[in-house]
Amino acid sequence: MKRICVITQCSLPIPTSKGGAVETLAEYMINENERTPKYLFTVITVKDNCSVELARRYKYTEFVFIDYKDNRIIDRCWNIIYRILKHSYIYIPFSRSFFAALMAIKKLEKHDLYLYLAGPTTQIPILARLIDKNRLLVHLHWDGMGTPRYAASCKRVIAISRYIKEQWMKKTGSNEVTVVENCVNLDLFDKKVTEIEKTELRNKLGIHSNNKVILFVGRIIEAKGIRELIYAFQKIKDKDTVLLIIGGSNFGMKTDTPFEKEISDLIMKSEKKIIFTGYIHQSELYKYYSLADCSVMPSQFQEPAGLVAIEAQATGTPLIVTRVGGLSEYCSHEATITVEKDGNQVEHIKTAIEFLLSNPGKCAIMGEKGREFAKKYNTISFFEGLSGIFDLTLREAESSEKQQERKES
Numbered sequence: 001m002k003r004i005c006v007i008t009q010c011s012l013p014i015p016t017s018k019g020g021a022v023e024t025l026a027e028y029m030i031n032e033n034e035r036t037p038k039y040l041f042t043v044i045t046v047k048d049n050c051s052v053e054l055a056r057r058y059k060y061t062e063f064v065f066i067d068y069k070d071n072r073i074i075d076r077c078w079n080i081i082y083r084i085l086k087h088s089y090i091y092i093p094f095s096r097s098f099f100a101a102l103m104a105i106k107k108l109e110k111h112d113l114y115l116y117l118a119g120p121t122t123q124i125p126i127l128a129r130l131i132d133k134n135r136l137l138v139h140l141h142w143d144g145m146g147t148p149r150y151a152a153s154c155k156r157v158i159a160i161s162r163y164i165k166e167q168w169m170k171k172t173g174s175n176e177v178t179v180v181e182n183c184v185n186l187d188l189f190d191k192k193v194t195e196i197e198k199t200e201l202r203n204k205l206g207i208h209s210n211n212k213v214i215l216f217v218g219r220i221i222e223a224k225g226i227r228e229l230i231y232a233f234q235k236i237k238d239k240d241t242v243l244l245i246i247g248g249s250n251f252g253m254k255t256d257t258p259f260e261k262e263i264s265d266l267i268m269k270s271e272k273k274i275i276f277t278g279y280i281h282q283s284e285l286y287k288y289y290s291l292a293d294c295s296v297m298p299s300q301f302q303e304p305a306g307l308v309a310i311e312a313q314a315t316g317t318p319l320i321v322t323r324v325g326g327l328s329e330y331c332s333h334e335a336t337i338t339v340e341k342d343g344n345q346v347e348h349i350k351t352a353i354e355f356l357l358s359n360p361g362k363c364a365i366m367g368e369k370g371r372e373f374a375k376k377y378n379t380i381s382f383f384e385g386l387s388g389i390f391d392l393t394l395r396e397a398e399s400s401e402k403q404q405e406r407k408e409s
Contacts, residue, residue, distance in 0.1 A: 002039050002113065003040045003041075003042065003112050004039045004041050004112065005044065006041055006043045006044065006115050008044060008046075008117050009119040010095070011095070013047065013051035014063070015051050015058075016051070017054065019279060022141055025183070026117055030060075030061045031379065032379050032380060033061070033383065038387060039390070040060055040062070041060065041061040041062070044066065044101045045063060046065070046068050047067045047068065051065075052065060066097055066100045068097040071096075093123065113137065114137065115137045121138070121146060124154055128153035128154065137155060137157070137393060140159050140168060142164070143164055146170075147172060155176065155397070156393065157176060157177045157178075158180050158389055159179050160182050160305045163302070163304065165179050181329075181385070182310065183382035184314060188282060189286050189311050189374075190315065190371065193290035198291060201287055205244070207291065211240050211241065212240060212242070212293045213244050214229075214233060214243050215244050215312075215317065216295070217308050217311070218247045218308055220247055220263055221259060222259050224297075224300070225297075225322065226245065227266070230270070232349035232350040234272060236357075237354070242273045245267075245274065245277065246277045246278075246279075246280050246285070248278055282311075289312065289315035289317050293360075295308070295319050296320045297309060297327065298322055299321070299322045299324050299327060300341065301325070304325055304326050313371065315371075316368065319336045319370065320349060323341060324341055330377070332370060335366045335370030337352045337355070
């Protein structure tokens, strides 16, 4: 079996115990490899006691855990230095934990292939100093800071949407980009929830049986548009409507950011009921979706893709999204209402919510269309897409090395 080293940002652990879209996708990849073994993976990730325990179940994946000691003052200073230097095209590891990951790579035996997950693209040239660039792949989850130098420092890029591919090609001039669409574990989301389970969860959350529920799932950061959603929610006339917010500013990490405080103040001052649960692990999310009349993704930035869109559709929940980035690529027009990101976005969101709440028949149809649409975003197809790129890159690297050997001989 070929050996593949997976390099993470070392900010959230794998196996996932604190969430993270990138980390979740990596877990789907190694889980599928456990079912149909094809590679031997080595995953470099940050240490977490729960993840260390979960790692014991893997036969074809070895985990290198970075035991990172948090020090906010040093980390803040490091981050400032990194940001200053990168504008002068002087690149250092973007965090102390990633620096530790680089030291771990140097100690590892040589692998057949290396996969860098998301992370700042400024780190690609650093990785290329340690790794044969013809064996380095970058799984790109955002559209920032592409340059010709970064593209030349790796063999090819795996983009999560056509939007990301187009942005990378535009900024780098490289054609070595392949789209592999994100996925979700459909078994976790396409589940039946009994009326007894729904009643128990409603009682736990303080949601009455006559309440209509609007759901937001995501990080509580400005880019995700939670503030705009709250403003739209306040405008809805139906007094029995509840806004259910699931998420934290940094997934499962305990944080208390200024923006979170702003949202907390809006919730406290709201005359209508807003329920904030904090972080909920994805294995439990389907229960919360079962309570929702609709789900809203009011993104304020160029959303690269968005796993939440797939999750909502997989559970049969009608979806409202902003027309940004690659988000629409993951949404069925029959299961989704798309609103424009303009000066009237709050009003657009409010109108879309009111339309869905007053049309239960339409919602039922949208739910069924969404379930059917989401089926293609399964973990098997995701793994097969990645495997095709892994195998192609391995063949190219081996062919190139043989040609070089013949020249030298």
